[in-house]
Amino acid sequence: MYSPSRRTVGAASLLAAAISFAGLAGGVAQAVPAHTAPAAGSVAAAPFTPPGCRQSIATPEFIDKYNSVGGKDVLGCPTTGEMSTPDGKAQFMYFQDDRTGADSAIYVIGPRSAPGRPAFLITDRASTRGHGIFTKWRNSGFERGSYGYPTQDAVDSGAGYSAQQFHGGSLDNR
Template sequence: MRTLSRPSRRRSALFKGMAAALTALACLVVQAPSAAADDVCGQKVGGDILIKYQETGGEGGPLGCPTTDEMTTPDGRGRYNHFVGGSIYWTPETKAHPVWGAVRAKWEAMGWESSKLGYPVADELTNADGTGKRQQFEGGTLYWHPSYGAHPVWGRIGEMWSQFGWEGSYFGYPLTDEYPVAEIKGVMQDFSGRDATLWWSPGFDNGDTNHPVCKGECVGYKSPTNTEWVKKTEIARAVEGGTISGNVDISVIPTAAGFDDADTSYDRLWDQSFSKAPYPDKWLNAEQGSSLYKQLACHARYSYDLGGGPLSGDSWDLEGWAPDVSWDYAMNPVLVPTHLCNWYEPA
């Protein structure tokens, strides 16, 4: 019986290695969506896309018949099929997910997977209210409600919105996409609840001095309160070390009646100030809350005009980082001109 020489054995080992590599490559190819494509309504649908299509009900499901063969996305990263009722998109990282209805229409309008949203990473879900829908993408989430349409939520605005409880919170659903606002060098987004607007800024100067919180990156929200004593309340929060912090600045804009009469009931004034823009109690402790209450009372008490405008200012600014002080320090007419209702160190 003939035995293999050393060179022959090396060649044999080489051939075996090549065969193993080819087998592994074949396995990878089989896992691609186009593998084992079926003819569905005259179009080719295969692999993970076919599996997801069958999970949705196939031809009898919401997608209906395919209108294209499986295609490669322009960035070369993913695959997709279009169907009568929507599309299925796949990448190795995000897997296969259907996109349909108003969410798909919005995603298409934004530029499909080349938009800031990127590829879908989950199927569409129904929200807790049983009415709205949402679908998560690589760069954010598209929310839809029949009364408000479909809008993406992402970034710091999305992060802060989530801290309050998403669409089930005070703020409700997004009414608009983000839109640029030159005044804050950032963006704003309107929401359905309490006429609220959420905003983000990389930092801005609000006129004479830098904003106490927004010298650097910050987020916030505001609502037109339109109560007897308060026109609007706005809350700003600093972003520090990549995290939205508890450093809070609150601006209460009083009405004419507020300037005249708000000192008759500090409790009523407090309730009106936060009747729409929620009080940020998650980021403030009891001592800080006490300080804020005294700051607001001081502003209301000393809102009379000395000839150069109200002593307490046109807007009543409350600093969440200011320490608590005694009522005497907060309201003493001799001391008020020195701290102007905003203090950093107690007397």
């Protein structure tokens, strides 16, 4: 079986790694629903391309957040790859739902090497008036603007709108 600690890798090891990577270890394929990415902790957590999308999602934190909010059914397709912010404090991806036109972003905060980095969703999805949180945050300058980085996901207010906390204050979709 393939061992990542070995310095030399023979053809048999490469074949075993490919089989293991594809989820075929033991000759049994593991089914994954077409609309969801494989679990980040699984062997098959390599780049995932949602059905009908061109862009892949590669990092476990992005895959986990994408799955936890409903994947393509909620966010649509990625419109960018994973990118770093200019100050290097976070990585992000943008998404757009072709059915609703809602723009969204997932931000993973912290250095790439840090374990357990938090991932936050910023979205226009819940907005029915065109004043979505993502649009307001984008218009303020994204993470470089007065609101800065997100510190939590949007929370339903119970009064028909959502609010989200950022380092520099709160935004809502009213």
